[in-house]
Amino acid sequence: MLGFFKRKENDDSTRTIARIYTSQGMMEAGLFTKEMPITTAHFIRLVESEFYNGLHFFRYIPEVLIQTGCPYNNGMGTAPNMGHIAQEPCAIPLDDGVLAMPHTAPHLIGSQFFICLSRRNAAYLEGACPAFAKITTGSTVMSRLRAGDTIQRIEIVQLKEEEEKQEE
Numbered sequence: 001m002l003g004f005f006k007r008k009e010n011d012d013s014t015r016t017i018a019r020i021y022t023s024q025g026m027m028e029a030g031l032f033t034k035e036m037p038i039t040t041a042h043f044i045r046l047v048e049s050e051f052y053n054g055l056h057f058f059r060y061i062p063e064v065l066i067q068t069g070c071p072y073n074n075g076m077g078t079a080p081n082m083g084h085i086a087q088e089p090c091a092i093p094l095d096d097g098v099l100a101m102p103h104t105a106p107h108l109i110g111s112q113f114f115i116c117l118s119r120r121n122a123a124y125l126e127g128a129c130p131a132f133a134k135i136t137t138g139s140t141v142m143s144r145l146r147a148g149d150t151i152q153r154i155e156i157v158q159l160k161e162e163e164e165k166q167e168e
Contacts, residue, residue, distance in 0.1 A: 013161040016040070018047065018133060021152040022057075024145055027138030029099055031156075032131065038088045039101060039109070039132040046111050047154045051079045059114070060147040064121045067102075068151060069112035078110025085109055090130040095119045097135035097142060103128065115142055 016031045031040045046052065051071075058074055059067035071077045078084065087107045094100060094116040101109040102125075109130065116122045135142050 015159050015161075016044075017136070017157050017159055018043070019155045019157055020138075021154070022141060022145060023150045023152065025138060025141035027141045028136050029097075029133035030136045031133045032092060035092060036088055036090060036130060036132045038085060039090075039130045042085050042109070043101075043113070043132055044156050046079055046082060047156055049079075049082065050153070051082065051111060052151045053153045055151050057145055057147055057149045057151075060145070061117075063118045065114040065116055065125075066142075066145045066147075067112060067114040069101075069110075071111075075112070078104055078112065082111060088130050090127065092131035093119060094122045094126050094129070094131060095134070097139060098131045099133040099135070100125070100129040100131040115145070117142075 016033050018029045018031060020027045020029060031043070033040045052069065055068055055071070056073040057066050057068045058070055059065070067075065071079065084104055085108065087103055087109050092098065096116060096119060098116045099113050100116065101113045104110040104112070115135065
């Protein structure tokens with residue numbers, strides 16, 4: 001499962017990002033590929049299968065989180081044929097803009113993820129929900145998202161340090 005995701009030994013100048021195109025605009029999230037390799041590989045596999053395209057954000061809790069990734073748009077399901085994976089231990093704090101996957105059963109995660117809107121209000125989720133990315137561009141888009149907004153598509157992009165500087 002991780003084969004397509006391995007970094008080259010001396011390739012520390014490359015970052016993996018997710019471009020998340022929503023009905024409110026585009027956000028970019030830097031993936032925690034070194035810290036959370038299993039969780040990020042699972043997310044990338046879901047993105048590459050186009051699972052998230054067209055899904056709604058189904059849960060909005062003001063100043064806490066906005067959640068998506070359920071095929072039924074109600075929080076009661078996970079990606080069919082993709083299975084669950086074991087929850088990876090995580091010590092990354094749920095700061096504002098951090099993406100994390102809630103567990104679907106004890107120690108398992110599926111396809112749902114949320115974007116943390118306030119560390120202060122989501123601290124009770126730390127450790128229980130593995131963080132795998134952080135919004136780096138588009139925080140105003142993130143702040144406008146509400147239940148009913150859609151993910152148009154997500155794409156995974158490898159950026160070299162020089163490309164990042166050109167995009168700024």
